[in-house]
Amino acid sequence: xxxxxxxxxxxxxxxxxxxxxxxxxxxxxxxxxxxxxxxxxxxxxxxxxxxxxxxxxxxxxxxxxx
Numbered sequence: 001x002x003x004x005x006x007x008x009x010x011x012x013x014x015x016x017x018x019x020x021x022x023x024x025x026x027x028x029x030x031x032x033x034x035x036x037x038x039x040x041x042x043x044x045x046x047x048x049x050x051x052x053x054x055x056x057x058x059x060x061x062x063x064x065x066x
Contacts (some may be wrong), residue, residue: 004058011054018048 025041030045034040 005042007054007058011051011056011058014047014051014054016051018044018046018051020044022048053056 010038020029022033022044024032024034025037025039025044027036028037
């Protein structure tokens with residue numbers, strides 16, 4: 001289980017941040033300078049995918065250690 005934490009925790013954080021940035025970039029979350037910006041609509045999904053990849057690595061490592 002200890003081998004999954006270095007991938008799982010950053011993966012969850014990056015996925016959450018990427019989702020928020022994507023929603024802000026698309027203008028679905030308002031109230032920020034990032035709202036409606038195409039830059040954040042591009043960066044957000046990339047960060048989200050990196051986070052999901054880290055979560056996938058953590059799940060894969062957990063299954064192999066069982």
